[in-house]
Amino acid sequence: MKQHRLAAAVALVGLVLAGCDSQTSEVELKSPAQKASYGIGLNMGRSLSEEGMDDLDSKAVAQGIEDALAKKEPRIKDEDMIEAFSFLQNRAEERMTALNKEAAEAGKKFLEENGKREGVVTTASGLQYEVIKKTDGAQPKESDVVTVHYEGKLTDGSVFDSSVARGSPIDLPVGGVIPGWVEGLQLMHVGEKYKLYIPSELAYGEQSPSPAIPANSVLVFDLELIGIKDQAAEPTEE
Structure with missing residues (x-):
């Protein structure tokens, strides 16, 4: 997974979250735009979760997009963001490697036992x-x-x-x-x-x-x- 892909994904999630009232967890899902916005956020959230990004801070994501829309100065430096993206990327890759290895070992064990069954x-x-x-x-x-x-x-x-x-x-x-x-x-x-x-x-x-x-x-x-x-x-x- 490339850094720019992670950055784009986070930005998209933030865009969806930014459309919500930051003071409440309730959002209206009545208009086509609202439903589509929710669908984009849901799908992107699932994608990020599958890539090991299941502990992102949604409030921080929303704050970032709100600051950008308000043309405020970023609260952290670009180099700090790049370093954070690299950290998340490396950690996600480590998680996926561990999960893939675990799945491969479990599959091998299953087949070894299954092959012993009659028939x-x-x-x-x-x-x-x-x-x-x-x-x-x-x-x-x-x-x-x-x-x-x-x-x-x-x-x-x-x-x-x-x-x-x-x-x-x-x-x-x-x-x-x-x-x-x-x-x-x-x-x-x-x-x-x-x-x-x-x-x-x-x-x-x-x-x-x-x-x-x-x-x-x-x-x-x-x-x-x-x-x-x-x-x-x-x-x-x-």
Whole structure:
């Protein structure tokens, strides 16, 4: 995270906070501008919290933006602010490094224990799977497009995505998904249901696509292979 990014984020939060009456914690959220302002502050606050900035002083942020709007002299020197930004940046990076390491170790421990359970198969890549429902249908290739139903969870059971909950299966290219799915789908037969336990290195690693999926997370998927689409049979546009 760069210093200018942190500075811009703090300034934006301050801009939102500055619109509030500093004498009260209550704000009106009636007009589109007020609602949008609250939404900006909420989203930015979440972003800062995810980056380890969960102890910023909102009153100090608001005071800074109020002083700027009133064209008052800054209460601290620029070099002091730069030093403070550097401190927060370094501390946030240290926190994230520690959290990532902790998550990686927890994932490794989970897979070690899970691999001992009866019915769980561990492949050479480290992917683990259970066959929940077995059939003799066709198996897809990496070049195929398949129709699947799935539910994705973290190891604590919290759901982060689910086509089942949406009530609609999806079509996807076997070769266009995370490595754990690419391998897992090619093990399956049409009509089968698997439970996949995907190590972080076969999923998203440290580059999480969503706040719902912490970095270095082991992902657990209930996966049903509904069918393999016959691309050759699909009508072409004239």
